[in-house]
Structures are given as C-alpha cells and as structure tokens.
Amino acid sequence: MVSVHFSMKNIFKKDRPRDTFFREKITRIFSEKKYIVDIGGGLRLDPTKNNRKREHEWVDPYLKTVKYVVLDEVPDYKPDIVGDVHNLPLLDNSVDAMICMHLLEHVEEPQKAMKEIHRVLKPGGYLYVDVPFIFYYHPMKGYYKDYYRFTKDGLEYMARDFTTIEIQNVRGALSTVMNMLPFFSRRTKIFEIIDRVINKENSEQTGAHRMFCIK
Numbered sequence: 001m002v003s004v005h006f007s008m009k010n011i012f013k014k015d016r017p018r019d020t021f022f023r024e025k026i027t028r029i030f031s032e033k034k035y036i037v038d039i040g041g042g043l044r045l046d047p048t049k050n051n052r053k054r055e056h057e058w059v060d061p062y063l064k065t066v067k068y069v070v071l072d073e074v075p076d077y078k079p080d081i082v083g084d085v086h087n088l089p090l091l092d093n094s095v096d097a098m099i100c101m102h103l104l105e106h107v108e109e110p111q112k113a114m115k116e117i118h119r120v121l122k123p124g125g126y127l128y129v130d131v132p133f134i135f136y137y138h139p140m141k142g143y144y145k146d147y148y149r150f151t152k153d154g155l156e157y158m159a160r161d162f163t164t165i166e167i168q169n170v171r172g173a174l175s176t177v178m179n180m181l182p183f184f185s186r187r188t189k190i191f192e193i194i195d196r197v198i199n200k201e202n203s204e205q206t207g208a209h210r211m212f213c214i215k
Helices: 002-013 017-032 057-064 110-120 152-158 173-179 189-197
Strands: 035-039 067-072 095-101 121-132 164-169 208-214
Touching (some): 017 057, 017 095, 017 121, 017 164, 017 208, 095 110, 110 121, 110 152, 152 164, 152 208
Parallel strands (some): 035 067, 035 095, 095 121
Antiparallel strands (some): 121 208, 164 208
C-alpha cells in the first residue's frame, strides 16, 4: 500500500511533458541565441504587440541580454517588423532563432513559410513551433482564417531541411477528446492525469504538437 500511495503521489506531482519541453526549449533559445524573431508574437511577452494577455514572465530576465523582436503581417499591434511569413523581409542566414507559435495553421502555405524560416535562420539556428492537430476551428474575423491541422508525420516532412527535429505532443488521447467537448474544454486536468495513469499521455492522438528544430 505504501508503494502504491507513493507512485500515485508522483503521478499527481509530475510535470507535464509538454510544459517541460516548452520551458526547456524557450530557455535554450533565450540563453544561447542573441537575435530572436517571434513571428506573430505568440510568446506574448509584450501585450502591446499582440491581442492577448501577457504570458511567460519568467522569460523577462533574458530580454536584457538578447535582441527580441516581434514580426507580424499587419501593423495593428505595433510589431517591430511588418512582414509576411511567406516572404520574410530578412536576409539569408541572418537570424539566430525564431519562434512560431499558433501561426502555421492560419497561413495559406505553411510549407512555403517553413522554407522561408529555414532560409533566414543562421546555420545552427533554432526554431520553436506550436501547431494544432485534433483541435477546434479558431479563426479571428478580420485577421486570419483557420486552414490546417498537423500530424507528427506532416511536421517532420515540413521540417525536413533542418538537421535536428524534436517533437512533443501536447495532450494525451483522452484529454484531447475531452478538450473538444464544450463542457469539458476547460476542465481537462483530471483527464490528463487519467492519461498518465493509463499510459496514454504520449499518444499520437493529441491536441497539438510542439517542435524544436536546429538548422
């Protein structure tokens, strides 16, 4: 009984793999690279440069030692650079790292966007990506539509020009299904715990993927 109690305690306290992956990769970007471009401002470090609340304040200390800029297609939220991800206004091999969160599903040609990102990254440059897989329709009227969903295989193909690719799922099988249901969409924590108990936490049937690439 003691061993069972201990193992269940660990299950409840264990960090979610998606959170560990995110924090490790973003920390690596901000601690090892100097010029970082956040396409779309998805990291939400500055609420004046996107339409959402501020997040991830733990990154703030790194901002003193890097050049962090936001690139967006429209000037409405005061990005540092106005530009289209399909045709980035940046030189070849000129950027140390790029962040592309919650964006590729909203662009018309994500494969072309990935080619552009690869073009402007320096050799050895880092890329962090978040994209949905089994996820609800979420356009923003007047700004962007919602075109695509991405399997792990599709992500690996789009990132095939990179030398290193790491992919982490965001939800397990059960919590992914429950997240699609209106009543449970904001109450999925218990189902994430169940996924962990029944070994479905790393399922490919996931709500989204997180990817880290090195050029």
